[in-house]
Amino acid sequence: MPSPVKAMQDLLRDDTRYKLEAYQFIREALQYAHENLDAIGPLGFGPSDDPSSDAPRHLTGQQLCEACRLYAIDQFGYLAQMVLENWGLRRTGDFGELVYNLIRxxxxxxxxxxxxxxxxxxxxxxxxxxxKFELALSDED
Structure with a gap:
């Protein structure tokens, strides 16, 4: 197996849909999810779902997508969608493509x-x- 750096270089060369920043983002979003579990929802404990297990806690695909959304808003505010699209991310399925490329x-x-x-x-x-904008009418109207 090539070194992690070489593997990433090869991945970026072979799959040009996403920029390096997209892969960095997905890793940071995963970390964000683990640090902000209350916003994401409870994580599983691994294949056996055993809380006494030493296995790392596991995020579902849906939970990681939500973490990506929250992390993007936290980092980029109103520009979140534009930044993600610049990196090649246009739908939640793209997060899955990144994850499965990294698994590969x-x-x-x-x-x-x-x-x-x-x-x-x-x-x-x-x-x-x-x-989300909400307009409030005053009683004077």
Whole structure:
């Protein structure tokens, strides 16, 4: 197996859909998820779902997509969607492509129950990164 740096270089050469920043982002979003579990939801404990297990806690595809959304908003604010699109990320399925590319080069792991399709259509990028505005009418009107 090539070194991690060489494996990433080869990946970027072979799959030009995504920029290096997209892969860095997915790793940071994974870390963000583990640090902000209350916003993401409870994590599984691994294949046996045993809390006494020493195995790393496991995120579902849907949870990682939500972590990506929250992390992007946290980092880039109103520009989140534009930044992600600049890196080649236009739908939640793209997060799955990144993860499975990293699994293929042994930079991430998956559980037996994980599927690439778990990332598809989790939310719509057009709505997920837009600020929610609420107009309040005063009583004087």
């Amino acid at each position: 080069i042994e930079q991430m792991r998956k559980s037996e129950s994980d599927r690439r399709e778990d990332f598809d259509d989790v939310y719509d990028f057009e709505n997920a990164f837009q600020p």
